[in-house]
Amino acid sequence: MTTTRQITYREALSEAMAQEMRRDPSVFVYGIDVADHKRIFGSSNGLVEEFGDQRCFSTPLSEDAMTGFGLGAALTGMRPVHVHMRVDFMLLAMNQIVNMLSSHYYGSGGTTPVPMVIRAVVGRGWGQSFQHNKTLHSWLAHIPGLKVVTPSTPRDAKGMLVSAIRDDNPVIFIEHRWFYDAVGEVPEGDGAEPLNGCRVLRPGKDITIVATSWMTVEALQAADVLARRGITAEVIDARTIAPFDVSEVVTSVQKSGHCIVVDNDWVHCGFGAEVAAQVYDHCYGSLKSPVTRLGFVPAPCPCTRPLENAFYTGATEIIRCVEEKLGLDQSDLSGENFFSYENKFKGPF
Amino acid sequence: MSAQALNRDLYRTVYLIRRAEEAIKENYLDDEMKTPMHMSMGAEAIAAGVCQALDRHDPVLGTYRSHGLYLAKTGESDRFFAEMYGRDTGMAQGKAGSMHLSAPEEGLIGTSAIVASNIPVALGAAFSHKQRNTGRVTAVFFGDGAIDEGVFWESLNSASLMKLPVLFVCEDNGYAVHIPAEQRHGYSDIAEVVSRFDCGVHRSESTDAEVIYTLTRDALADMSATGRPQFLHLKYYRYLEHVGVFEDFKAGYRPRDAFEPWLERDPVKVQREKVVGLLGEEAVAALEAEIDQQVAKSLEFAKQSPFPARSAVVEDVLA
Numbered sequence: 177m178t179t180t181r182q183i184t185y186r187e188a189l190s191e192a193m194a195q196e197m198r199r200d201p202s203v204f205v206y207g208i209d210v211a212d213h214k215r216i217f218g219s220s221n222g223l224v225e226e227f228g229d230q231r232c233f234s235t236p237l238s239e240d241a242m243t244g245f246g247l248g249a250a251l252t253g254m255r256p257v258h259v260h261m262r263v264d265f266m267l268l269a270m271n272q273i274v275n276m277l278s279s280h281y282y283g284s285g286g287t288t289p290v291p292m293v294i295r296a297v298v299g300r301g302w303g304q305s306f307q308h309n310k311t312l313h314s315w316l317a318h319i320p321g322l323k324v325v326t327p328s329t330p331r332d333a334k335g336m337l338v339s340a341i342r343d344d345n346p347v348i349f350i351e352h353r354w355f356y357d358a359v360g361e362v363p364e365g366d367g368a369e370p371l372n373g374c375r376v377l378r379p380g381k382d383i384t385i386v387a388t389s390w391m392t393v394e395a396l397q398a399a400d401v402l403a404r405r406g407i408t409a410e411v412i413d414a415r416t417i418a419p420f421d422v423s424e425v426v427t428s429v430q431k432s433g434h435c436i437v438v439d440n441d442w443v444h445c446g447f448g449a450e451v452a453a454q455v456y457d458h459c460y461g462s463l464k465s466p467v468t469r470l471g472f473v474p475a476p477c478p479c480t481r482p483l484e485n486a487f488y489t490g491a492t493e494i495i496r497c498v499e500e501k502l503g504l505d506q507s508d509l510s511g512e513n514f515f516s517y518e519n520k521f522k523g524p525f
Numbered sequence: 526m527s528a529q530a531l532n533r534d535l536y537r538t539v540y541l542i543r544r545a546e547e548a549i550k551e552n553y554l555d556d557e558m559k560t561p562m563h564m565s566m567g568a569e570a571i572a573a574g575v576c577q578a579l580d581r582h583d584p585v586l587g588t589y590r591s592h593g594l595y596l597a598k599t600g601e602s603d604r605f606f607a608e609m610y611g612r613d614t615g616m617a618q619g620k621a622g623s624m625h626l627s628a629p630e631e632g633l634i635g636t637s638a639i640v641a642s643n644i645p646v647a648l649g650a651a652f653s654h655k656q657r658n659t660g661r662v663t664a665v666f667f668g669d670g671a672i673d674e675g676v677f678w679e680s681l682n683s684a685s686l687m688k689l690p691v692l693f694v695c696e697d698n699g700y701a702v703h704i705p706a707e708q709r710h711g712y713s714d715i716a717e718v719v720s721r722f723d724c725g726v727h728r729s730e731s732t733d734a735e736v737i738y739t740l741t742r743d744a745l746a747d748m749s750a751t752g753r754p755q756f757l758h759l760k761y762y763r764y765l766e767h768v769g770v771f772e773d774f775k776a777g778y779r780p781r782d783a784f785e786p787w788l789e790r791d792p793v794k795v796q797r798e799k800v801v802g803l804l805g806e807e808a809v810a811a812l813e814a815e816i817d818q819q820v821a822k823s824l825e826f827a828k829q830s831p832f833p834a835r836s837a838v839v840e841d842v843l844a
Contacts (some may be wrong), residue, residue: 204656230656236686241645241679248649248663251634252584254656256649271676275639276646283625284635285617286841320842344844419843 180363186356188330189219189295192337192367193257197227200255203341204231206242207259207295216259216297217356243269243294247277250292255341260296263310263350269294277346278321289344293337298352298389298440300488306476311389311440314447316348317418323347323371324417326440328392330360332415335369343371352390352440372416374424380408383498384428386451388414389440391470391489397514398494405507407498417447422454429455433464434501438494443471465501470494490514529803531577533812535734536800538573538600540813542593543793544820545602549592549609550770552824558609560622565593567764570792571696572597572666574737575757578745579664579692584650586643587636587666589624590696594666598633602823612830618837640701641667641674644693648680651689651754662745664692670701673709684754685723691754692744693724698763703778716758725755732761732792735799762787 183191197203204227209216211224211234223232235242239260246256260266266273273294281289299308317324323345327336333351340347377392378399387395392413399409410428414420429435435455437448448469455467470489477487491514499506526534546566553562565572572593576585587594595605608615609623616628624638634650637643647665654661671677672695684691695715699706712718720726725747727740737759744755762784766773774781801809 236679236683238676238679238683240676241648241683244642244645244676244680245649245652245683248586248634248646248651249653250649251629251646252650252653254649254653271639271642272645276637276642280635281844282841283617283621284627284629285615285620286844288627288629288634289844291844323843 180361182359183330183362184356185330185333185351185358185360186217186219188334188362189337189351190221190223191362192334192341193220193223194226196338196341197223197231202253203255203257204249205257205259206233206235208235208237208265209261210234210259216261217353219351219356220259239265239268240272243272244276246292246294247272247280247290250290251280251288255291257293257295257341260294262299262308263296263312264307266294266296273316273322273346273348274319278319281345282321290346291344292346293340293349294346295349295351298350300352300354300390301484303479304477305479309477311350313348313350313388313417314441314445314450317420317447321346322418324350325371326350326389326415326417328352328355328389328413328415330358330362331367332369332375334362335367336371336415338366338368339371342368347371350389354390372419373421375413375415376410376424376428377413378409378411380410381431382407383409383434383436383501384412384425384432385409385436385438385494386412386414386425387438388417388447391438391440394490394514395438395494397491398498401491401495401507401509401512402498405504407502409498414447414451420450422451422458425451425455426458429459430462433462435459435463435467436494436497437467437469438489439469439471441471442474443469444474446471468497468501470497531738532735532796532800532803535573535577535738536796536809537812537816538577538597539569539734539793539796541600541602541816541819542569542572542596544816545596545605546592548820548824553770557828559611560609560624561589561768562623562770563590563768564765564770565590567787567792568696568698568761569593570732570734570737570796571694571759571761574734575664575666575692575694575741577734577738578741579662582632583661584632584634584647584654584663585666586634586647586650586663587626588640588643588668588671589636589638590668591626591636591666592623594636595626595628595633599628599631602820603826606823606827607830610827610830611832612827613833613837614826614830618833641671641676643667644671644677644680645683647691648684648687648689651684651691652687655690662690662692662748664694666694666696668701669695669697669699669706669715671695672715673701681719681722681724681756688723688752689754690748692741692748693754693756695756695758697758697760699760700763700767700779702767703776705778716756719756719758723753725751725753726758727755728758730760732787732790733795734792735796
């Protein structure tokens with residue numbers, strides 16, 4: 177029988193990699209910082225000790241070449257896991273990801289799959305500013321041939337990483353740094369979670385909130401506040417951005433008639449637009465209000481705290497949006513202190 | 526391997542490449558091969574010599590100019606021409622075309638139309654084989670334009686650092702598309718620059734496939750003895766336009782008289798003279814007739830093959 181216990185998101189990540197490295201000798205983990213004393217914020221702890229420096233190693237600062245390196249290893253029988261401390265750094269490898277990894281299987285006539293995982297961390301807070309904060313899942317999800325996931329719980333961090341490593345496709349695995357100290361129930365043993373479908377984090381009937389990555393936390397906090405005035409919000413973690421299966425969102429919106437998409441990204445041409453379009457396709461007759469998209473303001477992310485607060489959306493904006501949709505007076509949020517993991521991440525990094 | 530057998534093999538390869546590309550030229554204006562042709566004509570000795578020196582199943586990677594590499598590695602032309610004609614019987618059902626030839630079962634892992642993109646892929650393949658002690662060497666072919674790209678330097682550095690069994694094969698025709706080396710390079714001698722890395726360097730301007738073969742064997746011996754990656758700097762002359770099947774001297778960016786000395790030592794001619802000396806005219810003519818027939822049959826096979834079903838467009842996007 178599978179037992180569960182409480183562990184952090186970062187422990188879940190290490191555990192998933194260690195478990196798969198034990199199970200399959202073709203799995204290896206590499207990237208800038210994976211084997212140094214910080215171990216990507218502790219998310220690759222224990223690997224170099226257990227598996228040695230040929231299966232867990234740091235690399236030159238050559239994101240482009242090291243991504244192609246992973247492709248070559250994947251095409252010749254290995255299962256590489258490449259780690260980036262920031263999504264922003266992964267952009268140096270866009271040629272490899274978009275031109276090479278995504279189309280190799282197709283271009284080989286379906287003969288040679290690319291079993292490779294690219295983990296990339298989203299930064300926020302303590303002055304991360306505009307080159308340490310990007311998510312860009314919709315950018316990547318735009319490209320056929322890539323899978324893109326944004327796990328938001330320790331259980332999904334482990335289970336989806338296990339499945340990503342076993343998957344025969346390139347999987348971009350996007351982790352928000354603020355989740356790393358989140359604690360949750362994670363099964364011991366296999367724990368694989370499918371790389372498709374959303375997860376309903378909180379059931380409700382009055383409004384559907386679809387959220388990605390850290391925005392799931394904001395949505396849950398908003399739902400707590402709304403519940404106090406008798407509004408039940410259904411919070412859905414999109415979690416698999418590509419291939420995206422909208423069916424759970426459709427079921428929810430057909431029940432609630434209202435939909436908000438809260439994306440951990442910019443709004444313009446973003447994932448929210450995709451969800452909105454699919455909701456209109458499937459739920460047009462059930463909608464009581466237009467689908468609303470929330471996300472970053474259309475600017476690079478600023479450094480200073482007051483402006484950074486203005487840049488991000490969150491629980492307050494979600495609550496105001498729900499109140500407007502349902503024709504409610506604005507509740508007094510002055511006493512609310514929305515929880516943040518940021519305190520654990522005080523600088524310098 | 527005897528000198529006769531080696532040179533016969535090399536001639537078979539250079540002649541097959543030349544004959545296949547002549548067949549492309551002869552048929553291209555029918556407009557049935559709807560794929561951009563980056564012709565190998567003039568470079569035959571490089572693919573033939575290097576692949577001859579490698580083990581048959583050693584992984585290789587190439588560029589959009591890989592007709593020669595594909596034919597040298599596989600020796601087959603049915604799937605080759607079917608791919609050119611966009612047919613279901615091509616190695617990728619016509620999804621790849623001339624620029625993305627592959628034959629993973631023969632070791633040709635892939636070819637890319639983005640300059641330099643396969644250079645780092647070779648490092649990963651080499652790492653994978655090194656980890657499993659297979660003894661395989663991974664060769665990656667690229668033009669001199671690729672050394673203008675950052676990823677070449679990232680890859681050279683990492684391969685040297687990690688002592689990966691990679692054979693870098695720089696096929697230098699002096700132009701990146703139409704831009705000559707002197708307008709692109711802040712140094713005079715790429716081989717000299719590469720030699721500053723922990724990497725073996727070998728260079729040649731020969732059009733003799735046997736010379737390239739011997740040079741490659743020397744490089745592989747160096748790799749075996751030292752564990753270092755190796756860099757071959759091989760000059761050649763691109764006979765035809767950057768893309769397309771015609772000469773382009775009228776464009777004015779390179780003079781025809783620079784071509785003449787290369788044409789005098791044309792790789793197919795050089796190898797033919799050698800094998801005629803070793804095997805006699807009759808044996809060579811018989812070999813040529815065999816290859817002529819192979820190419821003619823492959824062309825017919827391609828033209829007779831069906832196009833892929835419409836449904837194939839969304840097949841094999843994900844594994």
